[in-house]
Amino acid sequence: MAAARCSFLALSVVLIGGAVSAADEGLIHLHFYFHEVDAGTPNATVVNVASLHKNSSTFGDVNVFDNALRAGPDPVSRLIGRAQGFALHTSLDESGGLTAITFAFSDYGGYSGSTLATLGHIGVSGPSERSIVGGTGKLRFARGYMASRLLSSTDTSIVVVFDMYFTLAR
Secondary structure, rough: OOOHHHHHHHHHHHHHHHHHHHHHHHHHEEEEEEEEEEEOOOOOOOEEEOOOOOOOOOOOOOOEEEEEEEEOOOOOOEEEEEEEEEEEOOOOOOOOOEEEEEEEOOOEEEEEEEEEEEEEEEEEEEEEHHHHHOOOHOOOEEEEEEEEEEEEEOOOEEEEEEEEEEEOOO
């Protein structure tokens, strides 16, 4: 009987503690799509601004971008903002690099006019997680992480799906 009571108490603490924790944290989730058009094509949104190699290595390359953020994966879905930043090819084995991105929201409900700043490692394959290190406007003091994964790719463009999870310290 005591073991049953102890198990019930432990289960109650886990269930109640989880619910209270999530409510106290005020976790915010944003979901949208990043549309990038390769350099050398009309309306390019990414450009390689530095490359030190004459061979096929990308180590040391620097790319800057100003990509559309859209509500959906379709390139004509509603424009909600821009992803502006740079990517540094920092891995000798070309397995990834560093990105710094400001997500500027122009038409995203209550977050219009606000930004999120992110920083972290991106791998060349599979999903990536990076840190949300701050924000402005309604997103001031944002802290959390974002998960991204390649949704589709052509010879001239990519679409990446983003899920951002963060809290706002007040």
